[in-house]
Amino acid sequence: MPPTIRKGQAPATLQRAEFHERFMQDFQDPAFQAESDSLRRIELIAWEAYHEGRKAPVTRKAGPGYADPDYELSVDWLEAKARIDAAHAKWADPQSHSRVLLVNGSPRNDGTCPGEISKTWRLTQLAREVLEGSGVKTDVLDLSLLTSDYGREIHPCKGCVSTAMPLCHWPCSCYPNHSLRQTGDWMNEIYERWTAAHGVIVLTPAHWYQATSPLKLMIDRLVCADGGNPDPTSTHGKKAEEAKALELEGWGYPKHLDGRAYGVVVHGDVAGIESVRRNLCDWLDWMGLVDAGSAAQLDRYIGYYEPYATSHDTLDADADLQEEVRNVARAMAQAVRQLRTGKLKSPDRGLKRPRPK
Structure with missing residues (x-):
């Protein structure tokens, strides 16, 4: 007997008046009043997209290699998948340049409200200098851009995994959702950058005993890299009953980012x-x-327990900490070289997990 799909939590769709209020929140600047007629016409199109649930308005047939080649897949998703596949091929090429992704997890930068660069950014630059001096290419993923860039978003994970693992697609197919104006999502680019890297160093401050909010958003959305389904046609999009059946048949939980080295710096x-x-x-x-x-x-x-106001000065004076961060980068450079030449291998690699998840 198939498992029951539980329903009854989501609220009803918005009524027209409430939709209008939410739509207009982006246009509070009085300068938009000159285009009020245009906005009314655009709002009507947006309302129809919302009312009709046009999540992916531009699609094409999946084509060969998919469980259902005739299924209409989002062009957004297909293009992201192609870029990730290309990044993976480059990562796997033994002749390609070694590459390390440096993730700056601090939300602070001097382009918005804090008015100052973060200490994490400075530590990231120390690591970058060491890696590049070792002949390793670096890619700095600055998550603080979520707080200062126009229209840049990492939307929250919707938790498809908890319905059934195959419902979580690699890369994530939840976004963009054009009918809900859930657009501008940065994750497709971030998936590509993680895939291209031979090593990753995550640098972050601790916020309230936790990872920072931008970092946690990225972490949650990377769930699809750990067991995610690379074929959305196998579930015909987001059909929960099909995903549950696939999982119960036996799911392999593919690890799409395994085999890369990692380092962590927390302050x-x-x-x-x-x-x-x-x-x-x-x-x-x-x-x-x-x-x-x-x-x-x-x-x-x-x-x-020293003042926040002088924390950059404190970092200036802490030569030992700076050298420890450089050592993280030095260890990463060695690990990447050893991984790529087969000298460094995880001792448990190849073991079959009796309880995969």
Whole structure:
């Protein structure tokens, strides 16, 4: 007997008046009043898209290689998948240049309200200089751009995995959702950048004993890289009953980012750095990445219980911390070289998990 799909949580769709109020929230600047007639026409199109549920208005047939080649897939998704496949091919090419992704997890930069660069950004630059000096190409993923760039978003994970793993597609097919104006999603580019990297260093402050909100958004959306379904036609989009049946038949939980090296740098000023560092390392271990050694797993306080206002000065004076961050990068450079030449292998690689998930 197939499992019951539980319903009854989602509210009713918006009524026209409430939709109007939400639509107009983007146009509060009085300068838009000159185009009020145009906005009314555009709003009507947006209302129809919402009312009709036009999530993916531009599609084409999936084509060969998919379970249902005649199924209409979102062009957004197909293009993202093609870029990720190309990045994977480059990553797997032994002649390609070694590449490390540096993830700056701080939301702070000097282009918006904080008015100052973050300490995490400075630590990221220390790591970048070492890696590039070692002949490794770097790609800095600055998550603070979510707070300062126009229209840049990482939308929240919708939790499709908890319905059934095959409902979570690689890459994520939940976004963009044009009918709900859930657009501008950065993750398709981020998936590509993770895929292209031979190593990843995550650098972040601790916020309230947790990873920062931009970093956590990215982490949650990377769930599709750990067991995600690379063929949305096998579930005909988001058909929960088909996904549940696929999982119960036996799902392989493919790890799309395994075999890459990782390092972690966590800093704080009062508390929480050890738990954040452990959580990040546990997450990356679970994803199948290979740690670059104990020197590449760092948590340190910068100005313990000292004023925020002078924390950059405190970092200036902490030469030991700066050198420890450089050591994270040095360990990463060695790990990437050893991984790519087969000298570094995870001891449990190839073991069959009795309880995959």
